[in-house]
Every structure is written in structure tokens, then in C-alpha cells.
Amino acid sequence: MADASGIGLALAYCCATVLYPDGLSGVSVTGRQTVVRRGWLLPSDLFTAESVRNEINFVTATIASSRNEASGWAEPLGQPWEVLERISPTVSVSREDGETVRIIFPPDGTEACGVVGLWLDDGSAGALASCAVAVKADDTVAGVASVLAGMLEGAVAQGDTVWVPGHMLQGRMAGYGQSVQVSRRQAQRYRVSVWTADAMVREGLSSTLDTALAGLNWITTLDGRSAQLRFLDVQDVDTMQNQAIYRRDFLYEIVFDTLQVCWAADMLFGVGTGLWRGSAAWCDG
The missing domain is CATH 3.30.70 (Alpha-Beta Plaits)
Structure with missing residues (x-):
């Protein structure tokens, strides 16, 4: 800045x-x-x-x-945010069946990055309808699956898969972006x-x-x-x-x-997102 x-x-x-x-x-x-x-x-x-x-x-x-x-110089009307840089996720997810989601790290040795999220989409999730984990370079696929399972009531993790017995489970992944705003x-x-x-x-x-x-x-x-x-x-x-x-x-x-700079993840779900490692963010729309 x-x-x-x-x-x-x-x-x-x-x-x-x-x-x-x-x-x-x-x-x-x-x-x-x-x-x-x-x-x-x-x-x-x-x-x-x-x-x-x-x-x-x-x-x-x-x-x-x-x-x-x-x-006499005024900042742009409304002070809009502009995305300058975007980092695409290298992790991915696969829905094995209605109740199971598999987490996939890049097979070619590329550094794992991105945000992996799970979403209970049958309307019976209770207080926490979705959860997300920011993947770091030193994470393992089993570790990410375990943390995600621990954030959803009734979820079970085994290796690279997560499932919730009796519920429909969706998987999502997203990247990051750097946004700037002209504040002055x-x-x-x-x-x-x-x-x-x-x-x-x-x-x-x-x-x-x-x-x-x-x-x-x-x-x-x-x-x-x-x-x-x-x-x-x-x-x-x-x-x-x-x-x-x-x-x-x-x-x-x-x-x-004078700029405000913010790094943030792309949107995963429309409601309630829980973020791993001591931080949390919630949205209502």
C-alpha cells in the first residue's frame, strides 16, 4: 500500500x-x-x-x-472492492454417493492449497449446516478429512473420505483472492x-x-x-x-x-461457514 x-x-x-x-x-x-x-x-x-x-x-x-x-480529489464512488489476484485451488472433492465425499490432493506432487468445505443439504443439519477447512502445504488428506468430520455432528472420517450416516452430504472447494479498496x-x-x-x-x-x-x-x-x-x-x-x-x-x-488490502476465500456456500484453526466467519445470505 x-x-x-x-x-x-x-x-x-x-x-x-x-x-x-x-x-x-x-x-x-x-x-x-x-x-x-x-x-x-x-x-x-x-x-x-x-x-x-x-x-x-x-x-x-x-x-x-x-x-x-x-x-479536491475524491475516491471512486461507493469505494468498490477490486480483485487483483486470484489463487485457484489445487485440492478437489468428489461425491462418492449421497452420504460420502472424498477429498483429493493433487497426484502430481503440486502443493495442496485451497479451501475445502462440506455441506449438509437435506435441511436436517441443526445448528451447523456447513463447515470449511483452509488447506496448508503441510496438511495431509486424512488430516483434512478428520478435521472436517469433527466439525459436523454425526460425521465420520476414514482416510480421505467423510460421510454422515442418514444425511445427504455435498463437497465444495474454493480458492483465494486478493482484493483492494481505494479508501482515500x-x-x-x-x-x-x-x-x-x-x-x-x-x-x-x-x-x-x-x-x-x-x-x-x-x-x-x-x-x-x-x-x-x-x-x-x-x-x-x-x-x-x-x-x-x-x-x-x-x-x-x-x-x-491509499488502499485497504484483503485476502479472502471465494464463497463456498450461501449460509453459515465455519473456519478451521481458531477463526470463524458466518454469513446469512
Whole structure:
């Protein structure tokens, strides 16, 4: 999930790819060592041997004040959930007869995963009409059958089969899905600063960075999604000229989403589901 610091880091990565087109192991566009980071300069960046005063350039990405202005950006209407990723089950079930369900693990050695459920469908189940087990990689088919049988009154497990004498039994399996919801959409200002001890180097470095970012409308965030990049302003900050340090600031507004992420199983049954290993969930529709 993207947050303000993560967006700043993504902006710093974007600047690094511009200044080091051949990768960080290559040479920067200025031919000089250029340090790109999220956050302000440290005292060591100003006063040690390897500092801005010794032909080392710095580019920083920091959060800038938004002056308490309302962004005017609204999240999607209704805040809908969107499924991003789905994991299909590798386990399966087979109904041997009206009272017996067989649980099947993948025969080719594939890791067992998924949710296996049983459902008494003859209307005589009492308080618990259905049950489900989340299968883990170290589970055995007999162990899953035993746990399922223990959750249904009158059920019997033997090996990979479960049955309930005198009742109709159905088996179901389901996978998992990752869903996200946009809980907030915001516009945050960021400052990209170029620091150097040479005014001419500042001009060249700033021009390269400005031109490259001007061609970008979107940047990739750390979670693989996208954020909108909008240019706002540029200014020179020469208050440290007497220390031979030249700085140029570029102000950007980045629009990004704050997300809620949830992993959940696909629906097995329409009513009452019991989940194994200490958690339970119930639904009435």
C-alpha cells in the first residue's frame, strides 16, 4: 500500500533512473558521482571528505507543505472492492454417493492449497449446516478429512473420505483472492532538490532531470500501481552561495491512492461457514 513516504521513495527511484540511464553501476549523466535519496542532506553530506563540496552531486526528494489546501480529489464512488489476484485451488472433492465425499490432493506432487468445505443439504443439519477447512502445504488428506468430520455432528472420517450416516452430504472447494479498496485519494506536494558545488553543473543536471520528468504523467509506486505526477514550480535556492553550495528545487504534486488490502476465500456456500484453526466467519445470505 502506498503512503506519503513510499511515494517519495518512488519519486527518488524515478530520478535515479533518469540520472543513471545505464543503471546504478554505470556512470551518471554528469560523469560525476550523484547521490539520489529520499530525505534532506545530512551533516556528513556537507562537511566530510565525500560531500557536496568535493564534486559529489545530490538529488533529494522530500515532502513539501501543501499549505493546508483541500486537494479536491475524491475516491471512486461507493469505494468498490477490486480483485487483483486470484489463487485457484489445487485440492478437489468428489461425491462418492449421497452420504460420502472424498477429498483429493493433487497426484502430481503440486502443493495442496485451497479451501475445502462440506455441506449438509437435506435441511436436517441443526445448528451447523456447513463447515470449511483452509488447506496448508503441510496438511495431509486424512488430516483434512478428520478435521472436517469433527466439525459436523454425526460425521465420520476414514482416510480421505467423510460421510454422515442418514444425511445427504455435498463437497465444495474454493480458492483465494486478493482484493483492494481505494479508501482515500490524495494530492501531496513533493520537492525534488538538486545540490551541487558548481553552478554550471546545477544547470546541466537540473535541465536533464526537468526534461525527463516533464515527459512523465505517471510514476510507478512501490506496490506496482501508478500515481499521477504534475509539475507545479521551480526555484533556485542560493542562500548557501557563500558556502559554495547551489540548489534548485522542483515542486510536484503527486496524486495517489491509499488502499485497504484483503485476502479472502471465494464463497463456498450461501449460509453459515465455519473456519478451521481458531477463526470463524458466518454469513446469512
